[in-house]
Amino acid sequence: MRSKRTFDFVKSSRKFMIFSALVTLLGIVIVSISGLNYGIDFSSGTSVDVTTSKSVDEAKLRIFLDEQKSEFGEYSLTTAESRDSIRFKNALNDQQEKAFKAAFSSQIDVDASYEINIVDADIAQEQQKSALIGMAVACLGIVLYVSMRFEWRFAIAAVTSLIYSAFFVITMFSIFRFEVNLPFILAVLTIIGYAINDTVVIFDRIRENLRFTKIKTHGDLDLLVNNSIWQTLSRSINTVITVLIASVCLFIFGGESIKLFSLAMIFGLVSGAYSSIFIASQLWLYLKKKQPIKKVAVKPQSTP
Known part of the structure; x- marks a missing residue:
């Protein structure tokens, strides 16, 4: 051979x-x-997927999130045309979740819809x-x-x-x-x-x-x-x-x-x-x- x-x-x-x-x-x-x-699947944190009724400028969104750091903590952001993915390192409680929705609606888009997943440390x-x-x-x-x-x-x-x-x-x-x-x-x-x-x-x-x-x-x-x-x-x-x-x-x-x-x-x-x-x-x-x-x-x- x-x-x-x-x-x-x-x-x-x-x-x-x-x-x-x-x-x-x-x-x-x-x-x-x-x-x-590690993403929030393997470390505690909060995943917030926001679908907006209009295209949101990324710079404007980052300014908004920077202003909210004291309440919601560090974040990472991935943007698309009408869907933005925000990952907070902290696991938000019910009050923080409601506060975030209210702030986003008043400052960014009142018609936005939210998909929030919270993973705790355990x-x-x-x-x-x-x-x-x-x-x-x-x-x-x-x-x-x-x-x-x-x-x-x-x-x-x-x-x-x-x-x-x-x-x-x-x-x-x-x-x-x-x-x-x-x-x-x-x-x-x-x-x-x-x-x-x-x-x-x-x-x-x-x-x-x-x-x-x-x-x-x-x-x-x-x-x-x-x-x-x-x-x-x-x-x-x-x-x-x-x-x-x-x-x-x-x-x-x-x-x-x-x-x-x-x-x-x-x-x-x-x-x-x-x-x-x-x-x-x-x-x-x-x-x-x-x-x-x-x-x-x-x-x-x-x-x-």
């Missing part, structure tokens, strides 16, 4: 593994120092815990599935690549201070699904090629993995591009509430495709080489 391709994934794997390790270490440092910008902590449990259960399920369908080496390689993909998205959100909320967790879980799909496709081809290839040396294993990647590369690229186009369209044309979900998907699809090719398959190859190659016994010829 000879490869007709010019690029050798296995031969270049050391460079990509070192690059991946450096990116991961950099991500750990950044997340440790900067942390994550609920935020419970949601944070539930999100972590959900991600842990997903990873455990993938380990069990890949172990039963393939072998433990495939499972270790798959989970390692998934952790890299998810952590890459977390790092990007930490660097750019994007808000981490429940849609972000949904995006990460979706990314894990797409990444494991790409990884299983490559693993399935590796397993299939193992059945029809006589492995005599480690060089034969290198060639097998390299050819398996090339044989599945077009399918992986087409799948990623298809979903990536949809995610980019959602990011550009979608509403404010779905933009961060789409952005997380874009980061995750790229890192998932990368990790399937340059981390999962290469890590399996490294583990497989630790196993002694079985030599076929040659029967001695009988002398007449």
